[in-house]
Amino acid sequence: MTLAALTDVEVDYARGRALGPFSLAIQPGETVALVGPSGCGKSTALRLLAGLEAPGRGEVQRTPGLGETAVVFQAPTLAPWLSARANVTLPLELAGVPRREARERADAALARVGLSGAESARPAQLSGGMAMRVSLARALVTEPRLLLLDEPFAALDEITRRALADDVLALWSMLKPAIVFVTHNVEEAVYMAGRVVVMTKGPGRIAADVAVEGPMPRNAGFRTDPAFRATVETVSLALAQGMAA
Amino acid sequence: MRRLADFAAPWALIALLLAVWEGACRAFDVPVYFLAPPSAIAASLRDEWPSLLQAAWYTLSNALIALVLASLIAQALALTVTLSRLLERAVQPITVVLQVTPVIAIAPLVNIWAGTDHPEHALIALATIVAFFPIYSGAVTGLRSADPDLMRLFDLYGATRLQRLLRLRLPSAAPFLLEGHKVAAGLAIVGTVVSEFVAGSGKVQGLAWRILDASFRLQTAKMFAALFVLGVMGVVLYGLLELVERAALRWWRGR
Numbered sequence: 113m114t115l116a117a118l119t120d121v122e123v124d125y126a127r128g129r130a131l132g133p134f135s136l137a138i139q140p141g142e143t144v145a146l147v148g149p150s151g152c153g154k155s156t157a158l159r160l161l162a163g164l165e166a167p168g169r170g171e172v173q174r175t176p177g178l179g180e181t182a183v184v185f186q187a188p189t190l191a192p193w194l195s196a197r198a199n200v201t202l203p204l205e206l207a208g209v210p211r212r213e214a215r216e217r218a219d220a221a222l223a224r225v226g227l228s229g230a231e232s233a234r235p236a237q238l239s240g241g242m243a244m245r246v247s248l249a250r251a252l253v254t255e256p257r258l259l260l261l262d263e264p265f266a267a268l269d270e271i272t273r274r275a276l277a278d279d280v281l282a283l284w285s286m287l288k289p290a291i292v293f294v295t296h297n298v299e300e301a302v303y304m305a306g307r308v309v310v311m312t313k314g315p316g317r318i319a320a321d322v323a324v325e326g327p328m329p330r331n332a333g334f335r336t337d338p339a340f341r342a343t344v345e346t347v348s349l350a351l352a353q354g355m356a357a
Numbered sequence: 358m359r360r361l362a363d364f365a366a367p368w369a370l371i372a373l374l375l376a377v378w379e380g381a382c383r384a385f386d387v388p389v390y391f392l393a394p395p396s397a398i399a400a401s402l403r404d405e406w407p408s409l410l411q412a413a414w415y416t417l418s419n420a421l422i423a424l425v426l427a428s429l430i431a432q433a434l435a436l437t438v439t440l441s442r443l444l445e446r447a448v449q450p451i452t453v454v455l456q457v458t459p460v461i462a463i464a465p466l467v468n469i470w471a472g473t474d475h476p477e478h479a480l481i482a483l484a485t486i487v488a489f490f491p492i493y494s495g496a497v498t499g500l501r502s503a504d505p506d507l508m509r510l511f512d513l514y515g516a517t518r519l520q521r522l523l524r525l526r527l528p529s530a531a532p533f534l535l536e537g538h539k540v541a542a543g544l545a546i547v548g549t550v551v552s553e554f555v556a557g558s559g560k561v562q563g564l565a566w567r568i569l570d571a572s573f574r575l576q577t578a579k580m581f582a583a584l585f586v587l588g589v590m591g592v593v594l595y596g597l598l599e600l601v602e603r604a605a606l607r608w609w610r611g612r
Binding site for chain 1: 504506507509510511512513514515516520524525528531609610611
């Protein structure tokens with residue numbers, strides 16, 4: 113059964129067509145990367161999947177109910193006046209989960225992202241990578257069926273990026289949500305996703321839909337595997353053609 | 358050493374200016390009703406301090422009452438108008454007119470309404486009008502300043518209007534509200550003093566009346582003494598609010 117699907121959607125903004133016609137179906141538990149040039153409508157596609165925006169034309173089907181979709185933005189987007197714990201508790205409190213249970217679940221979610229002991233720290237006291245982990249914990253605390261990540265690691269350095277990519281995959285293997293994430297980085301897309309969807313330059317359409325072979329979560333040597341390199345080349349080529357088209 | 362110099366420099370300049378002032382008054386035999394030397398002002402401060410203190414308290418207490426009133430009215434109105442765009446548009450021209458009209462121009466009118474029995478009502482009303490605007494505009498801007506991605510997150514989890522207001526918009530507005538109150542406090546004192554001048558009668562016993570009364574009698578030293586107290590009062594109030602703002606912002610930002 114399909115978890116969420118966009119069928120022939122088109123989105124127009126005041127400055128012109130942003131996306132489409134574009135179709136994408138997400139199956140439960142799969143990890144999908146959306147790559148494409150700047151301004152191709154990747155983020156718009158993500159907001160359609162989240163139900164945060166409606167398309168001008170076409171159809172959006174979503175099976176996840178209220179609170180079963182989570183979004184992680186490019187910036188950590190934490191409330192500066194709340195502690196890490198209170199930030200993670202927020203989605204549960206909005207859903208009316210009792211305070212004590214919410215607190216326990218938030219602490220468990222922070223422990224899963226390796227932030228035990230930082231529960232009462234404020235966002236300003238955390239490094240960029242740690243703040244992003246709090247943001248991930250907040251997204252996962254409701255145990256969503258659909259997790260959407262909008263260039264989540266773009267502002268981080270390479271080492272933190274790679275560590276977080278492994279963390280996301282480890283978290284995925286625990287809860288098995290479907291993950292859709294947007295990135296500019298082809299290697300990151302191939303490393304993290306079981307399926308890479310390449311978009312053309314804006315208004316975005318599908319240039320290629322590439323399946324990535326290999327174990328999930330990735331093992332240590334995966335980045336140097338010839339199959340990995342070959343997939344990265346395939347995706348890069350499709351991206352170049354999509355930009356020229 | 359450098360910090361000591363930084364600290365001492367403004368005081369040294371003040372001392373130098375006072376010395377020049379004192380010396381010039383003596384050297385040129387300036388009449389004391391025209392320009393009183395610092396020594397005469399100090400003597401006046403020493404002799405008059407109980408009545409000056411009383412006058413300062415009169416001005417300050419009215420300014421503080423006005424600040425509290427302005428704060429309550431401005432925040433209540435800002436909350437109301439954020440409920441509807443139409444309401445905000447309707448209210449906006451009136452608030453702008455209130456802001457750009459000089460308080461001294463409406464003071465005589467308000468004095469008539471307050472009547473001669475309660476001249477302090479006019480002071481409070483006028484100072485409230487002046488202090489209202491910075492708090493109101495800070496509140497309106499602040500309530501709209503929430504991070505748009507955090508807004509989306511609240512959408513995603515189906516937050517109610519009340520949850521959005523209490524958990525996102527009000528906390529986001531805090532820095533703007535603090536800044537607005539700091540500006541408003543200074544304006545409340547200005548508003549009080551200006552309307553004391555316009556009231557211009559012995560029934561209003563604030564610092565402005567002391568200045569006015571002393572000027573009628575050509576007691577220049579006493580005028581300077583009242584001005585000095587007024588200046589100190591303003592600086593202390595501003596400094597206190599600056600401290601409160603810094604502490605509150607440190608707490609809000611978490612560092």
